[in-house]
Amino acid sequence: MPRHTTVSTCTAETEHGDHVFEIFDYSQHRGMGNGEYIRSGVFSVGGYDWAIRFYPDGFSGISKDYISVYLELLSKDTKVRASCDLRLVDQSTGLSASVTQEGPRTFDSGNSSRFSPNNGKFMNRSKLEASGYIHESNITEQLGNLLDSEEATDVTFCVGGETCAAHRVLLATRSPVFKAQLYGPMREAKEQLVIIEDMQPAVFRALLRFIYTDSFPDMDDLEGGANREMIRHLLVAADRYAVDRLKLVCQSILCKNIDVETVSDTLALAYQHNCDSLKDICLEFITGPNVLDAVVATEGFKNLKATCPSALVDALEKSMRPRKARRVYSSCA
Incomplete structure (x- = not known):
């Protein structure tokens, strides 16, 4: 009997998106208090809504000497498999550098996994303020x-x-x-x-x-x-x-x-x-x-x-x- 060979493929559909969250007057936000944050505008990638949270005085007590930055899944009652790369842009050169990457992993809107990364120590505040990422008066x-x-x-x-x-x-x-x-x-x-x-x-x-x-x-x-x-x-x-x-x-x-x-x-x-x-x-x-x-x-x-x-x-x-x-x-x- 003739032998038949069949072939199937599985291709993951992916969508890439970038969002620039520009924060003016950084010094005016500093001092809001540990756990206080500002949030970017809502943006859509892959048909899901996202936002960026920025904590100028850290997310919690253990990160009080750091700024904390998170990607947040806003869409309700959903799970999404995604990766994120949070970067900072040097104000003098316009070049960006990755600070933290995570994924691919599942974001679940029903629990804390809707946030990425799982570490509140995004960057030491003193290091940030001495870098080219902030262009402010002293x-x-x-x-x-x-x-x-x-x-x-x-x-x-x-x-x-x-x-x-x-x-x-x-x-x-x-x-x-x-x-x-x-x-x-x-x-x-x-x-x-x-x-x-x-x-x-x-x-x-x-x-x-x-x-x-x-x-x-x-x-x-x-x-x-x-x-x-x-x-x-x-x-x-x-x-x-x-x-x-x-x-x-x-x-x-x-x-x-x-x-x-x-x-x-x-x-x-x-x-x-x-x-x-x-x-x-x-x-x-x-x-x-x-x-x-x-x-x-x-x-x-x-x-x-x-x-x-x-x-x-x-x-x-x-x-x-x-x-x-x-x-x-x-x-x-």
Whole structure:
């Protein structure tokens, strides 16, 4: 009998795509807080939607000295087999260099595998800022040096027995409160030495550092609780001097450090200084499942009852909303 030979082939259909995510004013994004990100526009490759996430202060605590960058699958209820190559473009030459590659592997929209890579340490921040990938002015570094050198300062602050020298025009540019104090009809406008009441010297120095450089001083030597307390004091200082960006950054950091022991104090702070987003997150935490009883047992909750009863009213209303919704639903069934 004749012998027949058959042949079949399997060819994988692939589609390639490139997306350029250009980030302007990198220094303005730095300081958003660990875990905070900006996202690129949505782009489509292979019939699926994707985006790039950029974390200027790192994705998590272990990557706080790095920037974190991820490709994210946005299409819902799907699995896609794909590869990705995340690259940086040298601003002086226009040439790109691969930083991390991954795949081919399966992206599942239903779990964390929708992100690539699985490592948050994309590039050390110091290395990035010293490279040609960022084309920015070093003015913040120069202003920080100006603050440290005290060269050409024209006002001195006395805070808790310590003195800090600064430049009136720079403070007035960044803070409307300082502008009113140092250039308006107030007594401080005519004096070379200004007394600052009710503020710790370290907090005031950190406030000045942020005003000059748009960044925090190094707080690595502070323990977790002391670090959190410094951020709270800085939020109060930012509100006092209307340094809005510092206030937002402090809120972002506190939002990520809420627990049973601290939430009441943080909630009281949010009410006292009109921090709506921080307030909402604290209320959401308190009214979560199996949390309220533990919060009520803390010393912070007792202080909250005494100093900010309106917070308790809001928490009670928030906890009752789901119950009301369920009653309405059952009555219509």
